Amino acid sequence: MIDIRPIPAFDDNYIWLLTRDGYSGCAVVDPGDEDPVIERLQAEGLALDAILVTHKHGDHVGGIPGLKAVWPEAKVYGPAGEPIRTLEQRLHGGDRVELAGLGATFEVLDVPGHTEGHIAYFGEGALFCGDTLFAAGCGRVFSGTFEQLSDSLIRIGRLPPGTLVYCAHEYTLANLGFAAWVEPDNADLEARIVRDRRRREADEPTVPSTIAEELASNPFMRTDRDEVIAAASHWADTGLADRAAVFRALRSWKDKDYD
Numbered sequence: 001m002i003d004i005r006p007i008p009a010f011d012d013n014y015i016w017l018l019t020r021d022g023y024s025g026c027a028v029v030d031p032g033d034e035d036p037v038i039e040r041l042q043a044e045g046l047a048l049d050a051i052l053v054t055h056k057h058g059d060h061v062g063g064i065p066g067l068k069a070v071w072p073e074a075k076v077y078g079p080a081g082e083p084i085r086t087l088e089q090r091l092h093g094g095d096r097v098e099l100a101g102l103g104a105t106f107e108v109l110d111v112p113g114h115t116e117g118h119i120a121y122f123g124e125g126a127l128f129c130g131d132t133l134f135a136a137g138c139g140r141v142f143s144g145t146f147e148q149l150s151d152s153l154i155r156i157g158r159l160p161p162g163t164l165v166y167c168a169h170e171y172t173l174a175n176l177g178f179a180a181w182v183e184p185d186n187a188d189l190e191a192r193i194v195r196d197r198r199r200r201e202a203d204e205p206t207v208p209s210t211i212a213e214e215l216a217s218n219p220f221m222r223t224d225r226d227e228v229i230a231a232a233s234h235w236a237d238t239g240l241a242d243r244a245a246v247f248r249a250l251r252s253w254k255d256k257d258y259d
């Protein structure tokens with residue numbers, strides 16, 4: 001059983017550290033900055049075996065050269081469909097990543113939309129989804145399309161409900177505020193807001209959540225629900241033909257009017 005802990009970076013990024021009791025190697029996911037990783041690994045006496053990255057943005061890959069300088073043996077995995085020069089193993093959807101030392105295996109999922117070639121890693125009861133799905137929200141559409149991100153979130157929603165969702169940012173309270181605009185009468189959402197506010201007041205991360213929680217209170221995962229469709233249609237001032245259209249309206253609403 002692997003242990004998964006956050007290494008906070010920048011203002012609100014989480015670099016995920018994967019370790020196993022009694023083993024001196026480790027892996028990290030999306031190291032945008034090398035300094036907090038080097039500091040943590042050296043404090044814990046860990047050597048870096050592997051770096052997994054989800055997409056090309058600098059706050060996810062910027063620490064790779066600095067980490068390779070300290071641990072040249074660390075292998076760098078990432079999406080085949082993105083221009084990341086520091087990758088050593090280019091991954092496609094359906095590929096498997098076996099981290100032998102940690103005793104962990106992950107399946108690669110194609111989850112484009114935030115960027116054109118974004119991938120996620122699924123295994124060991126966990127999903128590392130970068131900037132695709134956030135706790136109570138989702139990434140913006142940068143170099144992918146609204147249709148791609150809508151489809152990626154629908155496919156993520158079909159993973160086992162207990163899967164722990166390790167996204168790359170602590171954006172949860174802001175996301176919950178928008179979710180409450182969309183679904184003011186959602187009791188699961190209300191309970192989540194109370195719980196996650198307490199966590200942040202105690203300086204604890206709100207991540208990971210679970211797939212079940214996201215399906216219950218994340219509007220971007222609920223684009224087939226009557227109340228979400230109605231709210232999105234009202235904002236767009238038009239009927240919305242399918243889930244992708246509902247998603248586009250929600251995402252545009254949040255981008256233009258919320259943050």
Ligand SMILES: [Zn+2]
Pocket residue numbers: 055057114131
């Ligand atoms: Zn990003």
